[in-house]
Amino acid sequence: MLRDLISKNRSCRRFRQETAVERQTLRELVDLARLSASAANMQPLKYALSCEPERNAHVFRHIGWAGYLEDWPGPAEGERPSAYIIVLCDTEISEFSDCDHGIAAQSILLGAAEKGLAGCMIGTVRRKELSAALAIPPRYKILLVLALGKPAEKVVLETAGPDGGIEYWRDTDGVHHVPKRPLDELILDI
Numbered sequence: 001m002l003r004d005l006i007s008k009n010r011s012c013r014r015f016r017q018e019t020a021v022e023r024q025t026l027r028e029l030v031d032l033a034r035l036s037a038s039a040a041n042m043q044p045l046k047y048a049l050s051c052e053p054e055r056n057a058h059v060f061r062h063i064g065w066a067g068y069l070e071d072w073p074g075p076a077e078g079e080r081p082s083a084y085i086i087v088l089c090d091t092e093i094s095e096f097s098d099c100d101h102g103i104a105a106q107s108i109l110l111g112a113a114e115k116g117l118a119g120c121m122i123g124t125v126r127r128k129e130l131s132a133a134l135a136i137p138p139r140y141k142i143l144l145v146l147a148l149g150k151p152a153e154k155v156v157l158e159t160a161g162p163d164g165g166i167e168y169w170r171d172t173d174g175v176h177h178v179p180k181r182p183l184d185e186l187i188l189d190i
């Protein structure tokens, strides 16, 4: 069921780094993005793949993790992502990607969840530095980085309380909690 898959598809930030994600798997995930909606069907998105330890290390160096977990600097060696998909805008097709990259990212992460993988959209990216590290030509603008791997953390959804707190948090057992606002708060009576 789609609801189950969407519920399972939580942002994951700790992985079994030793479990490789093959390039072919990344290609299959990008193919889901390829089939997804695109404003005016312009399809300006391109993708750079990374699934080799050395290339992964370059990506990891330039991304930021879990701003609300102030005491956590991000995944330690051994629990880092095994792969990344870097979502790019090909500015020779269009300067603007509209919301295509969000749609593409969700397609990719749902596909990953279906395969027993997990991931995280990363918008905190030192774009100039990452472009240089991966020798990405200037025509391609980095929009998002998708971190992927075999999950090594438990993430639970909960309903945000009356105080409206939406910051995710981690309990003493290392379980990551994600508060979502209640449905009745989202649908306006207008």
Ligand SMILES: Cc1cc2nc3c(=O)[nH]c(=O)nc-3n(C[C@H](O)[C@H](O)[C@H](O)COP(=O)(O)O)c2cc1C
Residues within 6 Å of the ligand: 009, 010, 011, 012, 013, 064, 065, 066, 067, 120, 121, 122, 123, 124, 125, 155, 168, 178
């Ligand atoms: C556009 C976008 C950018 C994000 N950037 C980051 C990021 O830089 N670092 C990070 O750890 N998580 C990032 N996230 C993940 C969010 O923190 C996560 O979606 C949120 O906490 C809700 O958790 P959930 O995805 O399990 O529902 C991003 C999510 C989105 C949609």
